[in-house]
Amino acid sequence: MAKNFTKWLFVLSAIVLTPLFAFSNNQSGIITLGGIRIEFFLFALTLLGVALFHHKTFRVAIIGLTSIILYKLFFISGFPFIEHFFGHNSIIEQLTNKELRQGEWGILVNLFGLLLGFSLLAKVFEESGIPDVLPKYLPNDWKGPFVLLIFVFILSSFLDNIAAAMIGGTIALIVFKNKVHIGYIAALVAASNAGGSGSVIGDTTTTMMWIDGVSAFNVLHAFIAAFVALLIIAWFGSHQQDKYQRITSDAKVGVKIDWVRLGIVILILVGAILSNIYYDMPALGVWIAIILGTFFKKMPWHEVSSSLKGSIFLICLVTAASFMPVETLPDASWITAFILGFVSAVFDNIPLTKICLDQGHFDWGILAYSVGFGGSMIWFGSSAGVAITNKFPEARNVSLWIKKGWHVILAYVVGFFVLYLIMGWEPASNNKHKEPAQNCPVENCPVKVKQHAIQPNLGLNPN
Numbered sequence: 001m002a003k004n005f006t007k008w009l010f011v012l013s014a015i016v017l018t019p020l021f022a023f024s025n026n027q028s029g030i031i032t033l034g035g036i037r038i039e040f041f042l043f044a045l046t047l048l049g050v051a052l053f054h055h056k057t058f059r060v061a062i063i064g065l066t067s068i069i070l071y072k073l074f075f076i077s078g079f080p081f082i083e084h085f086f087g088h089n090s091i092i093e094q095l096t097n098k099e100l101r102q103g104e105w106g107i108l109v110n111l112f113g114l115l116l117g118f119s120l121l122a123k124v125f126e127e128s129g130i131p132d133v134l135p136k137y138l139p140n141d142w143k144g145p146f147v148l149l150i151f152v153f154i155l156s157s158f159l160d161n162i163a164a165a166m167i168g169g170t171i172a173l174i175v176f177k178n179k180v181h182i183g184y185i186a187a188l189v190a191a192s193n194a195g196g197s198g199s200v201i202g203d204t205t206t207t208m209m210w211i212d213g214v215s216a217f218n219v220l221h222a223f224i225a226a227f228v229a230l231l232i233i234a235w236f237g238s239h240q241q242d243k244y245q246r247i248t249s250d251a252k253v254g255v256k257i258d259w260v261r262l263g264i265v266i267l268i269l270v271g272a273i274l275s276n277i278y279y280d281m282p283a284l285g286v287w288i289a290i291i292l293g294t295f296f297k298k299m300p301w302h303e304v305s306s307s308l309k310g311s312i313f314l315i316c317l318v319t320a321a322s323f324m325p326v327e328t329l330p331d332a333s334w335i336t337a338f339i340l341g342f343v344s345a346v347f348d349n350i351p352l353t354k355i356c357l358d359q360g361h362f363d364w365g366i367l368a369y370s371v372g373f374g375g376s377m378i379w380f381g382s383s384a385g386v387a388i389t390n391k392f393p394e395a396r397n398v399s400l401w402i403k404k405g406w407h408v409i410l411a412y413v414v415g416f417f418v419l420y421l422i423m424g425w426e427p428a429s430n431n432k433h434k435e436p437a438q439n440c441p442v443e444n445c446p447v448k449v450k451q452h453a454i455q456p457n458l459g460l461n462p463n
Helices: 002-022 038-052 057-075 081-085 091-096 103-129 129-137 143-156 159-173 183-198 204-211 222-244 261-277 282-293 303-324 335-342 349-359 362-377 384-387 398-404 406-423 432-439
Strands: none
Touching: 038 057, 038 303, 038 398, 057 303, 081 103, 103 129, 103 159, 103 204, 103 261, 103 282, 103 303, 103 384, 129 159, 129 362, 143 159, 143 183, 143 222, 159 183, 159 384, 183 222, 183 384, 183 398, 183 406, 183 432, 204 349, 222 335, 222 406, 222 432, 261 282, 303 349, 335 349, 335 362, 349 362, 349 432, 362 384, 362 406, 398 406
């Protein structure tokens, strides 16, 4: 079966790559089909392969990234791979100066560290005994899973959304006796992404806005849409779960809370928050806390190996997305922001947010909700979704995720338009952080102008 799968992908890749050789004498070294750059076709085929071959997602991601890298290597003359990943400045300079953060290395290392670190956190939290005593405090009917989703939402507002989703998934495994509905898994991911969308420390995209000079108050109104979306996913998701497997009515007898393990969990979360605030690198604080925790308790290192493939899978997709030739988006408007929510379900929201910040003139609260919550519509559309499917591999199925988690799409649309109708589209007051960079010398600006390492002509109509 594996050999047939590999042969099939090889044939498909050959079909796609054949036009490259036919047009390889293009002097610009940039090839298009119908005015669209080849990289988009390769990335689209990768996503299609992930959607169709949900049992082979890891292999599809590796092959997709490899094909994109090979195309860049052989057909884009002088593509700056080193600058793309590491930027112009030294890594030490980038660590100590947020405005100098260039290249993709920081995002990739941070994301990889968080995925592996929070898999350890989830297991340590499970072993602390807290999930075993929660049935004593959660309602016994559909209101139990409803309350759990609200808890995940609140947790994600001040923690990384990956951590919130992993903690919620760990609790769900215990209180639902390892029978968790895929629709409810989608709701857990959506709740974690919704909770982080209005907080500058709750999601990578909002943190990026904060670092770029957007005020924390200018993304706060994203919570209007997020709360509306939460009510929708919590209502439908909790009823799905209650019909599939009712919450455990009683807590386990004789369970003792392991306060040391609970302390390690808190230490990891605090480390993530502080490292995120001061260094824009929450994974650094997570792993420092994990290393300190090893002096007090044995860590479940086997969790790292079990989540390794899923983590590499997401890193491959994020890396592939970073190679996409996108410099600009359509003019900033509520329609563009609305569409970006669906785009973020298949295209990593980190580069999308970066492009929007460079372009300016967006309503940052609406955008934060769109790119933050929008990724919940497909399991690999957000890092929280990829992380939680390490615990629930049955959810790595795009068609099932959409079919069972249909309420996530409904919630996104309703939440977006409720926010738009209440607050309107107000980009002007949210782009003041761009003005100083346009009207003063770089060395005198209160907000430093970001010097991007790579600025090739990446549009659909190459020169």
